[in-house]
Amino acid sequence: MNKSKAYIEEHKERFLQELVELLKIPSISADSAYKKDVLATAEAVKESLAKAGCELTEICETPGYPVVYGEKIIDKNLPTVLVYGHYDVQPPDPINLWDSPPFEPVIKKTEAHPEGAIFARGACDDKGQMYMHVKALEYMVKNDDLPCNVKFMIEGEEEVGSENLGWFIERNHEKLKNDVILISDTGMIAKDTPSITTGLRGLSYVEVEVTGPNRDLHSGLYGGAVANPINVLTKMIASLHDENKHITIPGFYDKVEELTQEERAKMAEAPFNLENYKKALDLNDVYGEEGYTTNERNSIRPTLDVNGIWGGYIGEGAKTVIPSKAYAKISMRLVPHQDWKEITELFKNHFESIAPSGVTVKVKPHHGGQGYVTPIDGIEYQAASDAYKEVFGKEPIPQRSGGSIPIVSLFEKELQSKTILMGFGLDTDAIHSPNEHFGVWNYLKGIETIPFFYKHFAKLKK
Amino acid sequence: MNKSKAYIEEHKERFLQELVELLKIPSISADSAYKKDVLATAEAVKESLAKAGCELTEICETPGYPVVYGEKIIDKNLPTVLVYGHYDVQPPDPINLWDSPPFEPVIKKTEAHPEGAIFARGACDDKGQMYMHVKALEYMVKNDDLPCNVKFMIEGEEEVGSENLGWFIERNHEKLKNDVILISDTGMIAKDTPSITTGLRGLSYVEVEVTGPNRDLHSGLYGGAVANPINVLTKMIASLHDENKHITIPGFYDKVEELTQEERAKMAEAPFNLENYKKALDLNDVYGEEGYTTNERNSIRPTLDVNGIWGGYIGEGAKTVIPSKAYAKISMRLVPHQDWKEITELFKNHFESIAPSGVTVKVKPHHGGQGYVTPIDGIEYQAASDAYKEVFGKEPIPQRSGGSIPIVSLFEKELQSKTILMGFGLDTDAIHSPNEHFGVWNYLKGIETIPFFYKHFAKLKK
Numbered sequence: 001m002n003k004s005k006a007y008i009e010e011h012k013e014r015f016l017q018e019l020v021e022l023l024k025i026p027s028i029s030a031d032s033a034y035k036k037d038v039l040a041t042a043e044a045v046k047e048s049l050a051k052a053g054c055e056l057t058e059i060c061e062t063p064g065y066p067v068v069y070g071e072k073i074i075d076k077n078l079p080t081v082l083v084y085g086h087y088d089v090q091p092p093d094p095i096n097l098w099d100s101p102p103f104e105p106v107i108k109k110t111e112a113h114p115e116g117a118i119f120a121r122g123a124c125d126d127k128g129q130m131y132m133h134v135k136a137l138e139y140m141v142k143n144d145d146l147p148c149n150v151k152f153m154i155e156g157e158e159e160v161g162s163e164n165l166g167w168f169i170e171r172n173h174e175k176l177k178n179d180v181i182l183i184s185d186t187g188m189i190a191k192d193t194p195s196i197t198t199g200l201r202g203l204s205y206v207e208v209e210v211t212g213p214n215r216d217l218h219s220g221l222y223g224g225a226v227a228n229p230i231n232v233l234t235k236m237i238a239s240l241h242d243e244n245k246h247i248t249i250p251g252f253y254d255k256v257e258e259l260t261q262e263e264r265a266k267m268a269e270a271p272f273n274l275e276n277y278k279k280a281l282d283l284n285d286v287y288g289e290e291g292y293t294t295n296e297r298n299s300i301r302p303t304l305d306v307n308g309i310w311g312g313y314i315g316e317g318a319k320t321v322i323p324s325k326a327y328a329k330i331s332m333r334l335v336p337h338q339d340w341k342e343i344t345e346l347f348k349n350h351f352e353s354i355a356p357s358g359v360t361v362k363v364k365p366h367h368g369g370q371g372y373v374t375p376i377d378g379i380e381y382q383a384a385s386d387a388y389k390e391v392f393g394k395e396p397i398p399q400r401s402g403g404s405i406p407i408v409s410l411f412e413k414e415l416q417s418k419t420i421l422m423g424f425g426l427d428t429d430a431i432h433s434p435n436e437h438f439g440v441w442n443y444l445k446g447i448e449t450i451p452f453f454y455k456h457f458a459k460l461k462k
Numbered sequence: 463m464n465k466s467k468a469y470i471e472e473h474k475e476r477f478l479q480e481l482v483e484l485l486k487i488p489s490i491s492a493d494s495a496y497k498k499d500v501l502a503t504a505e506a507v508k509e510s511l512a513k514a515g516c517e518l519t520e521i522c523e524t525p526g527y528p529v530v531y532g533e534k535i536i537d538k539n540l541p542t543v544l545v546y547g548h549y550d551v552q553p554p555d556p557i558n559l560w561d562s563p564p565f566e567p568v569i570k571k572t573e574a575h576p577e578g579a580i581f582a583r584g585a586c587d588d589k590g591q592m593y594m595h596v597k598a599l600e601y602m603v604k605n606d607d608l609p610c611n612v613k614f615m616i617e618g619e620e621e622v623g624s625e626n627l628g629w630f631i632e633r634n635h636e637k638l639k640n641d642v643i644l645i646s647d648t649g650m651i652a653k654d655t656p657s658i659t660t661g662l663r664g665l666s667y668v669e670v671e672v673t674g675p676n677r678d679l680h681s682g683l684y685g686g687a688v689a690n691p692i693n694v695l696t697k698m699i700a701s702l703h704d705e706n707k708h709i710t711i712p713g714f715y716d717k718v719e720e721l722t723q724e725e726r727a728k729m730a731e732a733p734f735n736l737e738n739y740k741k742a743l744d745l746n747d748v749y750g751e752e753g754y755t756t757n758e759r760n761s762i763r764p765t766l767d768v769n770g771i772w773g774g775y776i777g778e779g780a781k782t783v784i785p786s787k788a789y790a791k792i793s794m795r796l797v798p799h800q801d802w803k804e805i806t807e808l809f810k811n812h813f814e815s816i817a818p819s820g821v822t823v824k825v826k827p828h829h830g831g832q833g834y835v836t837p838i839d840g841i842e843y844q845a846a847s848d849a850y851k852e853v854f855g856k857e858p859i860p861q862r863s864g865g866s867i868p869i870v871s872l873f874e875k876e877l878q879s880k881t882i883l884m885g886f887g888l889d890t891d892a893i894h895s896p897n898e899h900f901g902v903w904n905y906l907k908g909i910e911t912i913p914f915f916y917k918h919f920a921k922l923k924k
Contacts, residue, residue, distance in 0.1 A: 029779075030777070030778060030779030030780060030781060031777060031778050031779060032778065090781060090783075091775065091777060091779075091781055093775065093777065093781075094678065097677070097678070159780075159781075160779055160780060161780065187683075201682060203682075203782070205780050205782070207780075212745070213743040213744070213745060214743055214744035215559070215743075215892065215895050215896065215897075216556065216559070216894065216895045216896065217743075217894070217895060218865065218893055218894040218895070219765075219767045219769060219793055219795070219894075220663060220665075220760075220795055220863070220864045220865030220866050221649075221760060221863070221864050221865055221889060221893075222760055222864070223760060223765040223767045223793075223795050223864060224750050224751060224759040224760050224763055224764075224765030224767075224795065224864070225748060225749075225750050225756045225757075225759040225760035225864075226743060226745060226748055226749055226750070227745075227748075227749035228767045228768060230767075230768035230769075230770075230771050230790075231699065231700075231703070231767065231768050233696070233771075234695070234696040234697075234699040234700045234768065234771070235696075235700040235703075237693065237696040237700075238693075238696045238697040238699075238700035238701070239700070241693070241697075281675040281676055281677075281679075281688060282675070282676035283674070283675060283676075283688060283689075283820060284819055284820065284822075285819040285820045286687060286688055286689075286820060287687075287688055287689035287818065287819070287820035287821075288686050288687050288688070289686060294687045295687075297686040297687040298682075298683060298684055298685060298686050298687035301686055302686075303681075303685040303686030304693075305681045305685045305686075305690045305692075305693065305784055306690060306692040306693050306696065306773075306774065307681060307692075307774050307775055307780070307781060307782055307783050307784070307785075308692075308773065308774035308775040308776045308781070308783075308785075309692050309695075309696070309771055309772065309773050309774060309776070309788065310771065310772045310773075310776040311768075311770065311771050311772075312768065312769050312770035312771060312791070313553065313555065313769055313770040313791060314770045314771070314772040314789075314791075315492070315493060315553060315555065316492060316493050316494065317491075317492030317493060317553075317622055317828075318492060318621075318622060318623065318667050318669075318769070318791060318793070318828045318829065319492060319552060319553055319555075319621075319769060319770070319791075319894070320665070320667070320769060320793050320866075320894060321552075321769050321770075321894055321895075322767055322769070323769075323770075326771065327776075328692075329774070329775060329776075329780060329781075331681055331685075331780070331782050333681065333682055333685050333686065356749065357746055357747040357749070358745060358746065358747045358748060358749035359749075360746075366779075366780045367780065401682070401683070402682045402683050402684070402685060402686070402687075403680065403682030403683055404682050404782075427683060430677065431680055431683075432678065432679070432680040432681075432781070432782060432783055433677050433678045433679060433680070433783075434677065434678065435677075
């Protein structure tokens with residue numbers, strides 16, 4: 001048994017308990033009602049870094065929630081790994097669909113996780129995956145097995161678009177100087193199929209407001225005679241996709257990276273079973289852009305989804321009203337070369353231009369970020385690949401993810417270093433959904449694998 | 463000064479105070495949380511009828527909220543007037559748009575009501591207008607001026623479709639026997655322009671549910687690959703109107719009564735100023751079915767409006783989710799000859815038929831009712847017209863209303879008597895909206911006018 005495995009075996013109960021404590025704090029960055037909890041989580045992360053062996057730990061203030069920084073510099077001549085993660089979590093709603101309270105972690109067995117999984121908001125995204133790095137550091141320090149300098153940059157605004165992380169990075173180039181950025185905030189294909197995420201989609205998130213009459217009206221007295229903001233909003237949103245599910249915003253596809261048939265063929269080799277995919281979601285069919293497969297639709301193609309819509313009377317029973325306003329939250333997932341600010345502008349101009357007379361429309365950009373692609377011929381990828389090989393006994397598969405970590409492309413621009421994405425979550429872990437969970441096996445496997453990345457990266461960097 | 467006017471002058475402070483007390487009880491029939499208040503309101507109405515002079519008053523149980531019944535039979539040979547009204551009210555939301563709490567009535571002057579108006583939910587619809595009849599009865603009894611027998615049937619489920627009133631009427635034909643049904647639950651054109659509502663639209667109210675994946679999903683990992691129930695719902699709703707704002711449900715217009723050019727020309731004579739209409743609602747333009755005027759669109763034409771829509775994340779900030787479900791409440795206003803049950807069936811079949819694969823759709827009919835037209839050559843209309851002439855000094859204008867009192871057509875079918883609609887509210891009274899109010903002048907004018915209807919009806923019935 002390798003050293004790290006033995007150490008993990010000996011301390012795993014504590015490793016789990018420490019994560020459980022962290023998961024109890026509802027660090028919901030989207031809802032200001034939880035401000036105290038978000039700040040308390042930052043403190044808890046700072047303490048865990050100090051305990052794990054960081055010699056310097058700080059709560060770094062920003063215009064928003066603080067960044068937790070920690071470092072252990074063992075030798076200026078050794079390469080430096082910068083670990084990025086986030087301590088904030090998604091809102092838990094719809095709360096009634098959780099089998100157990102989202103901030104009272106419980107460990108239960110599941111089909112995918114016979115060794116048990118921790119159920120709690122943030123278990124996988126990203127407290128659990130971030131904490132793997134804290135425990136891996138503890139192992140390396142306690143066992144004199146740390147071959148690189150380490151820096152941690154753990155933020156509290158990832159789920160709301162990392163609005164102030166750019167601000168922080170611009171002001172701390174020297175402090176954040178590194179040779180590689182290591183992140184665990186993505187997934188792996190399966191427990192027996194390690195994978196490295198080589199692509200992330202960008203994001204543009206907006207909120208729209210349609211205003212009709214200046215007050216709610218009786219639908220009998222005014223119905224049919226004035227524009228109903230809900231009816232109008234549905235028409236406007238519906239028009240954003242054509243019959244082939246292509247997005248109709250002029251210029252939207254102009255800069256989309258088109259993959260070659262070879263690249264698409266290589267993607268198609270990744271294990272995927274459409275029937276199981278539909279079965280897992282109780283779908284009679286999938287749905288998406290003409291001419292692309294399911295795995296292409298959710299990774300290499302840009303999308304537009306309504307994430308929330310509301311207007312009028314949504315209580316029990318019936319109310320015959322024409323509301324004054326209707327709203328929607330809309331997000332677009334972008335692919336490499338699409339600039340999120342440019343896309344946001346295209347959306348805003350188009351959406352305002354299609355508003356019929358009789359209503360006024362407001363588009364409020366929320367946040368966004370660029371897509372990212374990791375080269376698979378660099379030493380970062382090589383080091384990660386070697387680490388997986390040593391622990392899993394097989395080559396990891398490179399895969400494009402449909403998700404976004406908006407800040408990654410900024411890291412490369414600001415810090416001139418590559419990012420490597422070693423994810424240990426499974427697609428079925430329900431991140432952003434009720435009953436989010438993280439496999440105990442995956443959590444411990446991550447702690448076991450990470451030190452091997454340090455080892456191989458130090459070797460390759462020589 | 464006529465007798466009734468003098469009596470009202472002497473007692474108006476008490477008349478106002480009694481109504482204020484009634485308005486303080488939040489009798490919201492749509493929300494079961496207010497059940498106690500709805501029942502308490504029934505009791506209060508019963509007592510007021512007894513005080514006003516009814517010799518028999520009862521709380522009549524139904525499968526839903528009770529019907530308050532009261533009667534004063536003075537002579538079997540005299541004609542009998544059955545007064546219908548309702549003691550339940552619409553939900554007050556959006557509550558934050560009220561200038562004063564909806565169930566803490568205040569009297570304030572407005573441009574339309576320089577003598578002051580009572581602001582409260584139900585002030586006009588229908589507690590205030592219903593209570594005019596209670597006070598008119600008090601006057602007639604106290605002053606030996608009652609020329610007819612009187613029966614009151616005041617229900618508590620009008621705002622949720624009078625679901626059990628039909629049940630009650632079928633079982634009480636004898637008790638409810640009458641020569642005319644008198645209702646004040648509509649409006650008048652203007653304070654100096656009395657009008658009688660001769661047409662009501664029917665109603666079909668449904669709730670739809672679109673289900674996609676069996677759980678909320680991360681919009682990055684699944685966006686573009688599965689049907690998003692909100693996107694699909696917007697497409698389905700948008701398709702219910704064509705580019706000319708005609709409703710696309712097959713068969714929807716088959717039985718619609720088409721008015722002659724003469725009838726439309728007569729309608730066009732009613733005073734109406736489009737600029738003022740737009741100004742009052744802060745609209746840059748009106749919106750509706752091609753080929754019809756604003757007053758036609760909201761009275762003689764059927765319509766389809768979304769009254770509420772919801773799905774996904776509607777809290778503060780952003781959540782990148784594809785929800786499992788999306789919902790909408792949709793109501794259709796119908797015109798004479800359209801059968802609401804048939805239209806509900808047409809809607810259900812059509813809406814389910816346009817659901818794309820990848821989602822499942824449920825349509826739940828809420829309630830509905832038929833439209834109604836009052837003949838203007840009957841003695842009921844004549845009596846009302848004479849009453850207005852005596853009090854206002856001018857002929858009332860017959861007008862079609864866009865609103866619905868679903869139960870009216872049932873009255874005629876079950877009780878073989880005509881209904882006359884004497885409304886005293888103004889369009890600007892914001893019924894079903896925040897800041898609903900009822901003019902003090904209108905309230906007192908109604909109490910003054912009603913006894914003249916009894917007088918002329920008794921005369922004409924001889």
